[in-house]
Amino acid sequence: MDQLGALLRYEFVQNAYAAGFVIALVCGVVSRFVVARDMSFGVHALAELGFTGAAAFVLVGLSPVLGLLTGSSVTALFIGALGARASGRDTVVGVTMAFGLGLGVLFITLYPRYATEAFAILFGTITGVSRGDLALMVGIAIVTLVALALIYRPLSFATVDPEVAEARGVPVAALGIVFLLVMAAAVAEAVQVVGVLLILTLMITPGAAAERLTPRPGRAIAWSVGIALLCTLGGITLALVTNVPVSVFVTALSFASYLVARFAVGPRLRSDVRPSATAGA
Amino acid sequence: MATTGASARFEHVTLAYDGRAIWADLSLEIASGTFTAIIGPNGSGKTSLLRAVLGLVAPSAGRIEVLGHAPRRGDPAIGYVPQHSSFDRDLPLRGRDLVRFGIDGHRWGIGLGDGAAGARVERAIAEVEASAYASAPIGRLSGGEQQRLRIAQALAGDPRMLLCDEPLANLDLRHQQGIAELIARWRRNSGGSVLFVTHDINPILDVVDRVLFVVGGRWAAGTPAEILTSERLTELYRSHVDVVRVHDRIVVVGESTAAGLELEEPHHLPPTLVDHGAPR
Numbered sequence: 001m002d003q004l005g006a007l008l009r010y011e012f013v014q015n016a017y018a019a020g021f022v023i024a025l026v027c028g029v030v031s032r033f034v035v036a037r038d039m040s041f042g043v044h045a046l047a048e049l050g051f052t053g054a055a056a057f058v059l060v061g062l063s064p065v066l067g068l069l070t071g072s073s074v075t076a077l078f079i080g081a082l083g084a085r086a087s088g089r090d091t092v093v094g095v096t097m098a099f100g101l102g103l104g105v106l107f108i109t110l111y112p113r114y115a116t117e118a119f120a121i122l123f124g125t126i127t128g129v130s131r132g133d134l135a136l137m138v139g140i141a142i143v144t145l146v147a148l149a150l151i152y153r154p155l156s157f158a159t160v161d162p163e164v165a166e167a168r169g170v171p172v173a174a175l176g177i178v179f180l181l182v183m184a185a186a187v188a189e190a191v192q193v194v195g196v197l198l199i200l201t202l203m204i205t206p207g208a209a210a211e212r213l214t215p216r217p218g219r220a221i222a223w224s225v226g227i228a229l230l231c232t233l234g235g236i237t238l239a240l241v242t243n244v245p246v247s248v249f250v251t252a253l254s255f256a257s258y259l260v261a262r263f264a265v266g267p268r269l270r271s272d273v274r275p276s277a278t279a280g281a
Numbered sequence: 282m283a284t285t286g287a288s289a290r291f292e293h294v295t296l297a298y299d300g301r302a303i304w305a306d307l308s309l310e311i312a313s314g315t316f317t318a319i320i321g322p323n324g325s326g327k328t329s330l331l332r333a334v335l336g337l338v339a340p341s342a343g344r345i346e347v348l349g350h351a352p353r354r355g356d357p358a359i360g361y362v363p364q365h366s367s368f369d370r371d372l373p374l375r376g377r378d379l380v381r382f383g384i385d386g387h388r389w390g391i392g393l394g395d396g397a398a399g400a401r402v403e404r405a406i407a408e409v410e411a412s413a414y415a416s417a418p419i420g421r422l423s424g425g426e427q428q429r430l431r432i433a434q435a436l437a438g439d440p441r442m443l444l445c446d447e448p449l450a451n452l453d454l455r456h457q458q459g460i461a462e463l464i465a466r467w468r469r470n471s472g473g474s475v476l477f478v479t480h481d482i483n484p485i486l487d488v489v490d491r492v493l494f495v496v497g498g499r500w501a502a503g504t505p506a507e508i509l510t511s512e513r514l515t516e517l518y519r520s521h522v523d524v525v526r527v528h529d530r531i532v533v534v535g536e537s538t539a540a541g542l543e544l545e546e547p548h549h550l551p552p553t554l555v556d557h558g559a560p561r
Contacts, residue, residue, distance in 0.1 A: 036372065150389055157386035160374055163363045164434065167335050167444075168387045169355015211373045215418035220373035 007240050015129045016236050022141040023189045024232040028225030029148055030186040031207030033179060036159045040204050042079065042180070045093045046187045047199040049075040049100035054121050055107035064121060065133055068191055069140065072184035075100060080177035124195035124247040126236055137189055144185045151175060156217060193232055194247040202228060205254040212266030227257045288313045288442050288474040289334060294343035296329050303329055305498050316468055316475045316488050321495035327478040331444045334476065335359065348441060355387055360435030364447040365428050368420040376415040376422065376430040377402050383434035405437035409463055425456030432463055443467065445477045449484055457484040482509065483530045
C-alpha cells in the first residue's frame with residue numbers, strides 16, 4: 001500500500017489512472033453494443049488496422065495515438081461502405097483486415113527502431129501515457145460518449161429490432177456506419193491499455209458479462225462500465241506493484257468477471273425475472 | 282383531394298425489385314376501418330407492398346396515398362408488426378423495453394424520465410394481456426408471448442393503421458388465434474384499418490373483410506367469398522386450382538406445378554388437414 005502511495009506521486013502513474021478511467025467509461029458503454037450487434041470480428045479488424053495506422057504515423061514522425069484513430073476510422077468507413085448489408089460483413093472485414101495488416105508489416109520493416117513501439121501498441125502501454133496523450137484521450141472519450149448519448153435510443157432500437165426500427169423511420173444503415181466510427185474511437189482508446197491483440201478483453205467481455213446480470217438495458221450498460229473500470233483500474237494497480245505488464249491483469253480480471261457473472265451471480269440474479277405461472281407457455 | 286373513407290389508395294402502382302416488376306398496375310382502395318388480408322405464395326411481393334406503404338420503397342410507376350398523403354418514412358400513424366423472429370436468450374431487453382421502442386425508440390437522445398410514455402407502455406401491455414411477463418428477458422419468452430408484445434409495441438404509438446407482415450408465422454394454432462383476436466379487437470375498438478400479409482387465410486377467416494390475392498404479379502381483390510373460389514384462383518395461378526372448404530377451413534389445392542407456379546402455403550396442403558381438429 002505504501003508502495004502504491006509513493007507511486008501515485010509520479011506523473012506517469014497519475015496519467016495512467018486518469019487514462020484508464022476514461023477508457024473504461026468508453027469501452028464499458030461501447031462493448032454493450034458490440035456484443036448486442038455481434039461485431040467482435042469487426043472490433044478485431046479495427047484494432048489491427050489501427051496498428052497499421054499507428055505504424056504509418058510513427059514512420060513519418062507523427063503521434064501513434066492519432067495514427068491508431070486514423071487507421072481504425074478509415075477501416076470503419078471502408079467496412080461501412082462495403083458491408084452495408086449485414087450478411088456479407090464478416091467477409092468484407094476479413095478481406096480488409098488481411099490487406100491492412102500486410103501494410104502494417106511493410107511499415108515496421110521501413111522503420112528500423114520500431115520494435116519497442118510495435119510491442120507497446122500490440123500489447124498495451126498505459127504507463128507510457130503522456131499529459132498530451134491523456135488530453136487527446138479525454139477529448140476522444142468526450143466526443144464518443146456525447147455521440148453515443150445522442151444516438152442511444154435509435155441505435156438501441158436498430159440493434160435489437162432492425163425491421164421495426166426501419167419501419168418507424170430509424171436510419172438503420174446510417175446508424176450502423178456511425179456506430180462503426182464510435183467503435184473506431186473506442187478501439188483507439190482501449191489499445192492504450194491492453195494493446196491491439198488483447199482488445200476484445202475490454203471491448204467484448206464487460207458487455208458480455210453484464211448481460212448475465214440484468215435483463216434491463218440501462219443497467220446492463222452500468223454493469224458493463226463498472227466491470228470495465230474494475231478491470232482497467234485494478235489491472236493498472238496490480239501492474240504497478242508487480243511490474244508485470246498491465247494487459248496480463250486486465251485480461252485476467254476481465255475473464256474472472258465474466259466467469260463470476262455467468263456462473264455465480266448471474267443465475268441467481270436472473271432466476272426470479274420470469275414468473276413461473278407463464279413458464280412453458 | 283377528398284380522401285374520406287380511404288386509409289390507403291393505390292393508383293396504377295407498379296413496384297419493381299431488382300428491375301423485375303412484382304406488382305403491375307395495382308389499383309385498389311383500402312377503406313378505413315377494414316381488415317384486408319394480402320395473400321399469395323412466398324416471393325410474390327406481399328412484403329414489398331407493405332414497404333411501399335411504409336415509404337421505404339417508392340413505386341416505379343403510379344401513385345400511393347396513405348392516410349391522405351404520400352407514404353412517409355416513420356409515419357407515426359402506422360403501426361408495424363413483423364414476422365416472429367426470436368431474440369437472443371441473454372439479450373438484456375424486457376418486453377416493456379421493446380414496447381417502449383414503439384413510442385420513442387426513433388427519437389434522438391437517451392430519453393430518461395418520461396412518465397407519460399411509461400404509462401402508455403403499461404396501457405399497451407395490459408391491452409394485449411402481457412403484464413405477467415413484460416419484465417422477463419424477451420429472449421426467454423415463447424413465440425406467442427413475444428408476438429403479443431410486438432403488437433403492444435405497434436399499438437403503443439396509437440396508430441390509425443396496422444401493417445402486419447406474417448405475424449402468425451412460426452406460431453402454433455392456439456397462439457395464432459390469440460394474436461388474430463387481438464388485432465381484430467383493436468380494429469373494432471379503434472376504428473383503424475389492418476393490412477395483414479399472410480400465406481394462410483384460415484386463422485383470420487372470421488375477421489377479414491377483404492382479400493388481396495397476388496400470384497406472379499397478377500392480383501385480384503374482393504371479399505373472401507368473391508376471391509377464394511376455384512374459378513378466380515385458377516385464373517390467378519394459371520393452373521387448375523381447387524378451393525375446398527373442410528371443417529371451417531379453406532384449403533387451396535393445386536393439381537400441378539408444371540406452369541412453374543408453386544402452391545407454397547404449407548397450411549393449404551393436404552398434410553395439415555391432419556391437424557384440422559385443433560380447437561378454433
